[in-house]
Amino acid sequence: MAAxxxxxYMLSLGRMHCHIYGRNVHKALNRATYATxxxxxxxxxxxxxxxxxxxxxxxxxxxxxxxxxxxDRMPVxxxxxxxxxxxxxxxxGSVPLPVRMGFPVKRGVPPEKKGNLELIKIPNFLHLTPTxxxxxxxAMKLFCTEWPSALDTNVxxxxxxxxxxxxxxxVSAGTSIRNPSARIVNLRVSICPNYDYAMYLLTxxxxxxxKTEAWESEKTVADMEEYSWEDSPSQKNALSTLVRMxxxxxxxxxxxxxxxxxxxxxxxxxxxxxxxxxEGESESSILQYREAVKKLxxx
Amino acid sequence: MWRACxxxxxxxxxxxxxxxxxxxIFPHGLPARYQQQVKTFNEGCVMVRQPALExxxxxxxxxxSKPAVRYLLYGLKGSGKTMSLCHTxxxxxxxxxxxxxxxxxxxxxxxxxxxxxxSYHTSRFDQPIEASNWLRNFRTTNERFLSKIKLRQRxxxxxxxxxxxxxxxxxxxxxxxxxxxxxxxxxxxVLKELRLQAAETEESEGFRxxxxxxxxxxxxxxxxxxxxxxxxxxxxxxxxxxxxxxxxDNNWCGGAVIATLSQTGSLYSPSSAYLPKELxxxxxxxxMDPFIPVPVSNYSEKEFESCYLYYLDRHWLQHPHxxxxxxxxxxxxxxxxxxxxxxxxxxx
Numbered sequence: 001m002a003a004x005x006x007x008x009y010m011l012s013l014g015r016m017h018c019h020i021y022g023r024n025v026h027k028a029l030n031r032a033t034y035a036t037x038x039x040x041x042x043x044x045x046x047x048x049x050x051x052x053x054x055x056x057x058x059x060x061x062x063x064x065x066x067x068x069x070x071x072d073r074m075p076v077x078x079x080x081x082x083x084x085x086x087x088x089x090x091x092x093g094s095v096p097l098p099v100r101m102g103f104p105v106k107r108g109v110p111p112e113k114k115g116n117l118e119l120i121k122i123p124n125f126l127h128l129t130p131t132x133x134x135x136x137x138x139a140m141k142l143f144c145t146e147w148p149s150a151l152d153t154n155v156x157x158x159x160x161x162x163x164x165x166x167x168x169x170x171v172s173a174g175t176s177i178r179n180p181s182a183r184i185v186n187l188r189v190s191i192c193p194n195y196d197y198a199m200y201l202l203t204x205x206x207x208x209x210x211k212t213e214a215w216e217s218e219k220t221v222a223d224m225e226e227y228s229w230e231d232s233p234s235q236k237n238a239l240s241t242l243v244r245m246x247x248x249x250x251x252x253x254x255x256x257x258x259x260x261x262x263x264x265x266x267x268x269x270x271x272x273x274x275x276x277x278x279e280g281e282s283e284s285s286i287l288q289y290r291e292a293v294k295k296l297x298x299x
Numbered sequence: 300m301w302r303a304c305x306x307x308x309x310x311x312x313x314x315x316x317x318x319x320x321x322x323x324i325f326p327h328g329l330p331a332r333y334q335q336q337v338k339t340f341n342e343g344c345v346m347v348r349q350p351a352l353e354x355x356x357x358x359x360x361x362x363x364s365k366p367a368v369r370y371l372l373y374g375l376k377g378s379g380k381t382m383s384l385c386h387t388x389x390x391x392x393x394x395x396x397x398x399x400x401x402x403x404x405x406x407x408x409x410x411x412x413x414x415x416x417x418s419y420h421t422s423r424f425d426q427p428i429e430a431s432n433w434l435r436n437f438r439t440t441n442e443r444f445l446s447k448i449k450l451r452q453r454x455x456x457x458x459x460x461x462x463x464x465x466x467x468x469x470x471x472x473x474x475x476x477x478x479x480x481x482x483x484x485x486x487x488x489v490l491k492e493l494r495l496q497a498a499e500t501e502e503s504e505g506f507r508x509x510x511x512x513x514x515x516x517x518x519x520x521x522x523x524x525x526x527x528x529x530x531x532x533x534x535x536x537x538x539x540x541x542x543x544x545x546x547x548d549n550n551w552c553g554g555a556v557i558a559t560l561s562q563t564g565s566l567y568s569p570s571s572a573y574l575p576k577e578l579x580x581x582x583x584x585x586x587m588d589p590f591i592p593v594p595v596s597n598y599s600e601k602e603f604e605s606c607y608l609y610y611l612d613r614h615w616l617q618h619p620h621x622x623x624x625x626x627x628x629x630x631x632x633x634x635x636x637x638x639x640x641x642x643x644x645x646x647x
Contacts, residue, residue, distance in 0.1 A: 233585035241549055241589060244366045269589065281574040286373075286592050293589045297368055299357055 069093035081135060084127040090119045095126065227277035229270045238269060238296065245297075265295040309347045311605040316343040316389065324392045326436045327402045328513075330381050332641060340613050348379060348602060350595045351386040357591065358391070358555055363507060366549040369587055371515070372559040373575050374595035377638030380559040381513055383595055387557055391509040396554070397444050399493065399546070401433070404514040405564030407539050408522040414532075419484050423538045424524075430482035430539060434475045437489070444506065445469030448496060454488050456481050468492065487542040494546060497553035508554030510546050514565065515558035518544055519583035521567050547586060558587075598635040606637070610644050618647040 052058065070083075074096050083094055092113040100110040101118045113119055151157050170179035229235050242260050260266060272292040276285050321329075321343050329337070337343040354370055361368055372380045388398050401407075407429050417423040438445065448468040455461040456478065462471050468489065475485030497508035512518075518540055524532045534540045547556055560578045562568055568578060575592050576584050598606060607626060610616050618625055625647070633639040 234588050237585070237588045241366055244550070244552075273588075276576065281576045283594070286574065286594070290592050293591050296589060297365075297591070298362075299360060299368070299591070 071096040080129055081127075081132045085132075087127050090122075090124050090126070092116065092119070227274055229274055232273075234273050235270070238266065242266070242296070265292070268292045269296050310349060310352070311346065311599075311601045313344040313346050313605065313609055316345060318343075320389065320392070322439075323442070324389060324398070324440055325385060326439045327432075328385055328388065328400050328511075332638070333382065336641070340615075344609065345382065345386050345389075346602060346605060346609075347386075348383060348595075350374075350379070350593050351383040351390075354383070354387045354557065354593055355390050358387070361555065363553050366552055367508075367510075367554050367556055369547065369549060369556045369558065369590035371575055371587065371590050371592045372557070372595055373573060373578075373592055375573050375597065375636070376562060376570075377636050378595045378597050379637045380561070380595045382637075383593075384511055384513060384557060384559050388509065388511050391507075391511075392440075394507075396507040396509045397441055397493065397497075398509045398511060399437070399490070400440065400511045401543065402436075402513055403561070403564055404512055404540075404543070405517040405561065405566070407537065408517045408520070408524065408534060409564075409566060411524045414524060414526075415480065417483065417538050418481065419487075420538070423536050423541060424526075424532060425480075425483035425538050427479045427482050430486045431476055431479045434472050434482060434486060434489075438469070438472050438476065445472060448492065448506075450492055451495060452492075456484070483538040486539060490542050490546055494551045498551060499553065506553075510554065510556045512543070512547075512556070512558045514561035515547070515587075516560050516562075516565055516568070516578040516580070516583060518547070519580050519586065520565060523566055544586065598637055598640070600635075603630065603635045603640075606640065616644055616647050621647060 070093050074083075090113075092115070095113070097113075099113045099119065101113070101116055102111040104110050111118075151160070168182055168184065170182045239257060239260060243256070269292040272285070272289040276289055279285060316325075321337065329343075333343075350372060354372075357368070357370065372383055374380055388400055392398050407426065411426050411429070413426070413428055415425040415427060417425045446467045446469055449465050450462060450468065450471060451464065453461060453464045454471070456474070460474075460478075462474060471485060471489060471492075475482045475489070478485075493508055497506060499506075518534055520534065522532050522534055522537070524537070526532055535544070547558075549556075560573070560575060562570060562572055562578060565578065572578050575587075579587060607616075607629075611621065616625075629640065629643055633643055
């Protein structure tokens with residue numbers, strides 16, 4: 001009983017929920033019926049077609065009868081690969097299954113497959129039955145060579161081909177046929193037997209990375225990988241605020257600046273700003289920033 | 300005044316805004332739906348909540364000889380930021396502060412019907428309608444200060460018109476309301492005068508200045524206003540925004556800047572954004588830094604109960620199930636978000 005009322009309540013509120021932020025989705029709640037005083041009855045020779053006036057009736061070729069749909073003539077042991085040899089849209093007359101898809105309107109059932117756009121829109125794998133795949137493999141075998149007999153163990157494979165690429169494919173039900181984690185491709189390298197050569201390569205790379213190119217000096221703030229508080233607007237703001245807070249008596253200069261920077265509140269503030277910038281925002285980092293600012297401003 | 304004595308004991312309880320205050324302090328400040336509620340219930344009741352109390356305690360504790368502290372209210376959509384701001388403004392007003400309330404800064408960067416090139420600065424643009432509206436509301440809110448504050452400088456508007464040094468602020472504001480063409484510059488002048496004069500102490504005719512801006516993130520975002528050659532106008536090219544940014548800097552003393560972030564009216568920002576840095580952007584954050592962020596969240600259990608009882612008391616909830624089962628459904632549907640709760644209850 002409680003569940004029943006909840007249901008009805010939810011349905012009625014569900015419709016109203018659309019009103020909540022001002023978007024009136026279901027406007028058609030009151031359908032007005034119009035009664036015209038004049039009745040319209042221009043009889044035209046073609047029933048259901050618009051009145052063409054003096055141009056005359058539309059001449060259409062008589063439509064021929066539809067044949068029996070293919071599914072009614074399918075034997076049980078037919079060759080399915082002949083029905084769907086390639087990827088093709090869903091044809092309700094060619095698929096002998098009683099499939100239904102769609103939203104059940106007014107406590108009904110999902111609509112049948114005849115004329116069902118939903119079934120046509122989604123990707124189908126009717127062309128990839130096991131029999132079809134076997135046929136593909138048989139056809140491809142003509143172009144393949146034998147697996148090298150010497151590479152019969154995993155160890156030997158690793159020795160000759162140290163770099164491995166792994167691709168992952170996913171099958172899941174969802175709104176999209178793409179799975180973002182399928183994009184990740186792993187490349188594995190194991191240390192090759194020539195250890196010394198590997199070390200030499202790494203040393204060379206290390207020294208190369210220390211060399212500064214001429215264009216590297218043009219690196220701007222936007223290019224920096226990490227946020228550095230020194231010389232940032234945040235540091236300038238904090239220092240100027242502190243200076244203004246202390247105004248009378250203090251002499252401006254580098255000594256004052258360094259003294260201010262050395263204070264624990266300033267360090268704490270610096271930590272919180274760096275955390276905010278590098279890690280991005282979150283409730284905890286904002287609260288940490290808040291505490292630091294409160295201490296800085298002595299509130 | 301008892302309003303100043305609100306403390307944690309009063310958390311979750313409602314207090315009534317006197318009708319006279321509603322007209323003077325909030326001619327343009329309250330959220331639209333709340334104004335409708337005030338009209339329906341014939342009274343304006345505000346719930347005492349934690350963020351507003353926190354802000355008020357900071358304001359009480361702050362030292363006003365130091366530079367102005369910036370406070371930023373942030374939170375999810377509909378959690379009560381504007382109402383907390385209004386509560387704080389009411390407190391400031393009752394304590395005798397001068398309140399500079401910009402009800403929605405987003406309105407100044409979009410849908411501008413008239414854009415004039417500024418007479419004062421060639422590359423900037425004026426918005427006469429918005430400026431004169433704001434001046435009118437400012438005049439209503441701060442009547443008593445208008446004759447007390449005297450101008451420190453002479454302002455020349457045209458060859459024949461100028462406002463002399465030493466004349467009262469009210470004259471300047473009246474001029475801005477009547478001469479709509481130069482109203483944006485008048486706004487700039489008013490802000491400058493207030494900024495300079497707030498630093499004085501109470502004895503020498505000084506006052507405390509509260510700058511309250513709702514939707515402060517619009518100052519550093521993008522605008523939808525276009526120039527005649529269809530190129531977009533940057534916010535700093537608008538006189539009103541330029542002057543407002545100067546108020547947010549903490550190079551003046553004797554007051555506070557209380558701002559709220561608002562995604563609702565903002566342009567070109569994702570609807571799920573609510574944290575300060577997301578909405579302010581790099582430039583905004585650097586300008587506001589260091590500021591004190593004050594989070595505003597959905598109603599707690601106690602606050603929700605209080606709000607629900609208030610609606611029941613006002614006979615707003617008419618549905619027979621409102622007492623028990625309906626309450627659980629409402630909690631579920633609204634997640635105790637104040638604005639969603641208010642909209643849901645409007646149907647019952």
